[in-house]
Amino acid sequence: MSMPAIRKKVHSELPSGDPALLNRIAWARRWVERDSSLEYATEAQLKAKAGSGKRSRAEQGLALRTLAWHALWTGHMDTAMQHCLKAEGYLPESQHRDARAGIYALLAVVHYTRGRLDLATCAVDRGLWLLKDMTDGEAAPAQTSLLLARATVQRLGGERARAGITLSRARELAPEEHMPLVEYCTARWLLSDGDMVKAADHAARSVDLASRDGNGVMLSYAHAVQASVHTAEGHPYEARLSFAQARKLGKAAGDLFIDCIVHTGLASVARSEKNTDEAQTLLREAARIAKRENYAVLRKGIALDMAECFETAGDYKAALEQHKLAWRLQDDMRMR
Incomplete structure (x- = not known):
């Protein structure tokens, strides 16, 4: 969709075009309405750029956070990194602890995807430090994302027992919208540990929850981990079916x-x-x-x-x- 078309559509739904409201909607919709979330974040950034002062700068940063999130969840790690670094310049840690912690969670994923477990660990540690004085309820989304990133780093680093403990803590804190991701990460951990029975259970839960919630972002990953379990269990036909679902959804999202x-x-x-x-x-x-x-x-x-x-x-x-x-x-x- 062209930029004028995006702006026209957003304005038709939200005539005021307030960047703060646009940002809140963009962030709230990110899991279940990918295209709409991107449109609102893009428009929020444009509106904020046209303004001046600390509030406009903050809204630019929040829009960039959402754009970074979408870039990451479509595998565009360089773009995600660029958006994160720009967002940090607009969002001082002292004033935007939760948002900055969320950005550190995104950076952690970028880093471990690139093989930099050291930088991923530093990002997680910094993000959790920012949240240390916030209540679990306030910090739950960002804290869950950070803990899931830590669990992945631990799994990749061979610390499987620690990864399991971290996943349990993430599960305790996770908001409902994060549960498909929690189940996915748990299935990956169990798969790497060779526990096919439990891995199959958590993979199926990830698929079911993502389908129930309309979480198209996670559904392709849930199908992929379920397919990997089918392969490990010696069921190639079922594996191909699940991989086909993952491929179809992933292709549609780019x-x-x-x-x-x-x-x-x-x-x-x-x-x-x-x-x-x-x-x-x-x-x-x-x-x-x-x-x-x-x-x-x-x-x-x-x-x-x-x-x-x-x-x-x-x-x-x-x-x-x-x-x-x-x-x-x-x-x-x-x-x-």
């Missing part, structure tokens, strides 16, 4: 990260069916996306899967090169 996850997941299904050619084709595309977008968090697994494909095909030299790539990526995964 989500590059879920596209990479789906390619990698379908390659696992193909490998389980002894279809090495299909697996290699899918993994090459996944590797291309992950390298271009700097999804370091996915590249190691893709390299190891590719190595297995080459080994199965008898190309041990190529398999060794992929193992070397995986080792290098692991070394580059900086931990605190």
Whole structure:
């Protein structure tokens, strides 16, 4: 939709065009009305730019926070980072603790996606520090996001027991709208721990909750983790169906990260069916996306899967090169 069309639509729904109200609506709608949320945030930013003073600057920052959130949830990590850094300039920590904590949660995801677990940890720590004097009720959304980011960093860093404890704390605090994400993260954790029965339960809950709430942002990820569980359980047909749902939703949203996850997941299904050619084709595309977008968090697994494909095909030299790539990526995964 063109910018004039966006402005016309928003103005037709909200004639006053007050950036504060536009920002509140944009943030409230982010999970369930992605397009509308983006439109309102874009218009809020334009309105705030036309103003002056601290209030207008704050509204610019809040609009950028929403735009960063949407960029992150479509896999555009560079754009998300840029919006976050700009938003920080408009939102002093002393006056906007909750919003800044939410921005630190976004930055944590960007950092661990790029393989910088150290920077992700710092972002989480800073965000939680900002919320330390706020009540759980006030801080629950940002605190939940920060704790889920911490749990992911812990899981990626091999601290699975700690990740489980952190996930439990996030579950205690999570508002209803965050529950599909909590269930998704829990399913991923259990999947990495090899507990397929519990992983299947939490993946199904994520799908059910996202479907019930109309949470289109999370639904593609919920289907993807459910598909991964089906693959691990030896149910390739069901896995392909779930991955197809994830791909359809991700494509509609232009989500590059879920596209990479789906390619990698379908390659696992193909490998389980002894279809090495299909697996290699899918993994090459996944590797291309992950390298271009700097999804370091996915590249190691893709390299190891590719190595297995080459080994199965008898190309041990190529398999060794992929193992070397995986080792290098692991070394580059900086931990605190």
